[in-house]
Amino acid sequence: MSQPLVSLTGVSKSFGEVDAVVDLNLQVNAGEFFSMLGPSGSGKTTVLRLIAGFETVSAGKITIADSDVTELAPFDRPVNTVFQDYALFPHMSIQENVEYGLRTRKVPKATRAKQAAEAIDSVKLAHVATRLPHQLSGGQRQRIALARALVLRPKVLLLDEPLGALDKQLREEMQVELKKIQREAGITFIFVTHDQEEAMRMSDRIAVFNEGRVEQIGTPEQVYEAPKTKFVASFLGVSNLFSAQIAQQLFGSSKMVNIRPEKIRLLPIGSKITADEVGVSGEIIEAAYVGANTIFSINTESGMRLSVTRSNQELPDQINRFKSGDRVLAVWLKSQIATIPN
Amino acid sequence: MSTLISTENNRPISSYLFKRSKVRLIGLLALPMFWIVGVYIVSLFLLLITAFWFVDPFTSLVRPGFTLENFISIFTVQAYLATSLRTLLIALAVTALCILFAVPLGIYMAKIARPWVRNLLAVAITLPLWAGYLVKLIAMRLVFSEQGFFNWAMAPLGIRGPGFSIPIVILTLTYLWFPYMALPVFTAIRQIPTNLFDASSDLGAKGFFTIYRVVLPLIVPAIIAGSVFTFSLSLGDYLAARFTGGKTQMIGSIIASNINLNPPVAAAFSMVPIAFVVIYLVVARRTGSLERM
Secondary structure, three states, rough: OEEEEEEEEEEEEOOOEEEEEEEEEEEEOOEEEEEEOOOOOHHHHHHHHHHHHOOOOOOEEEEEEEEOOOOOOOOEEEEEEEEOOOOOOOOOHHOOOHHHHHOOOOOOHHHHHHHHHHHHOOOOOOHHHOOOHHHOOOHHHHHHHHHHHHOOOOEEEEEEEEOOOOHHHHHHHHHHHHHHHHHHOOOEEEEEEEHHHHHHOOOEEEEEOOOEEEEEEEOOHHHHHOOOOOHHHOOOOEEEEOOHHHHHHHOOOOOEEEHHHOOOOOEEEEOOOOOOOOEEEEEEEEEEOOOOOOEEEEEOOOEEEEEEEEEOOOOOHHHHOOOOEEEEEEEHHHHHHEEOOO | OOOOOOOOOOOHHHHHHHHHHHHHHHHHHHHHHHHHHHHHHHHHHHHHHHOOOEEEEOOOOEEEEOOHHHHHHHHOOOHHHHHHEEEEHHHHHHHHHHHHHHHHHHHHHHOOOOOOHHHHHHHHHHHHOOHHHHHHHHHHHHOOOOHHHHHHHHHHHHHHHOOOHHHHHHHHHHHHHHHHHHHHHHHHHHHHOOOHHHHHHHOOOOOOHHHHHHHHHHHHHHHHHHHHHHHHHHHHOOOOHHHOOOOOOOOOHHHHHOOOOOOHHHHHHHHHHHHHHHHHHHHHHHOOOOOOO
């Protein structure tokens, strides 16, 4: 693995009595799409602002490209930021907005006009260059904010929930486009979001934040399939968590375990199961058809609530067979149980 | 049924007005229109007319008529012209000083200060407005008189104040009118989203660059609003010059000394500050500063 480009060592940040970030260690590799995922107030935006330099650390060290930036002002750091509400300068035209960073670097007028025009063109908005920000749609402003940051060719681009204000369809288009831009420019992206689907869809690695700490860092697959904590299991996707006590009774595990709803099959009560499977009987209390899938809620005999997702493509018969009120056997492979170490 | 809404008309005036929107409008505007047209505009208009009258050299009585002598004297009498220019420069200097103090203070108050510091400063800025005008003049006199606080405090450094003169008039007027600049500037800076400061810094700008390229353009309307006060109030003032200016004469001084002797000249001179303010606003408009208000 290559040398980390951004490295946070023992970083803490408190605002008065409130600890926003506690003893954080984090490494982001060059060229990586790295997401910081967590609920609001989990400290992910604070970490982004610490990397950008808008806040100073209470303790710890931040290095970017092997140089210590802990004490540097934002204007001296090789990073740029795309803000949640874009933060375009309302009195400047789009062209002037994109030129702003070049102007602070004293790039000659002709060069900076050319570079800015290219950047605006690269997000396909050349036709709005002379307009003011308020004359643009949300999606257009978002792309200009991106162009304004990318024109400076930063080592790291920081994105603070940049898609949060867009509607669903535009959001999905921008996810694809952002990913494409990141690949083509080869710039490291550090992306803050509270949307787990967005994080999984775009990221090479995800850091899951909760209450100022990182609960787990890993690829989307790792954090989904092998969550290290109960919080990670329940924050990413839907989980069926078994406490250590119930897990002990059912399959002899001494730790809490999780099974994802799409890994559970439903069989008629009394069906035979193999030795590498686990079966729990219960009653369907709801069967909700949601297009691609049907989502079942099952009350087990041990008093647990199981969520089961079955693809309508795979199992058309079962959908017809099982209805609310039916008693079923919920079955899954032992190998698909994720043990939660903490 | 008794629960039905009564069709009997027990509010005759309201019903009458409801049907006649013009009468309603007249009722609404009667008082303010009387004030604006009857008192304000008519008196200004009378002032303008008087400026064209003249004083009978034999009887010393004001005679109605039409002469441009009074206006011509503003340009031809050396002392009058010098006073007009001096007043203009004093008013511009006061406005410039107010802007110079208000912008950094506004940035501090709006974006940096803790809430209690901000409130304290807001009170400190507006406090002089509560004190009477003369009280403030006396305060300035006490500070800058020969035996005053300034000379006493600066004596160990070998610095002596300039005595009552133009610089002290400028300081006094700045002291008097500063709240009118500071408050709109503070309010305008408060409305600038904080992340614009972050964005500017993120894009490589240092403090002065951000103030010059981001803050100032966004608060131009507030600066113009504030400067209309600091500029026009300074142009019209004469007590500051009288009590803290030594021999300094301003337009107001000329108006005051002619108000009984030669009312037409006083009236003509009253037009000068008005003309300056109108020119100022036209220039501000021409530069396009007001377009994004």
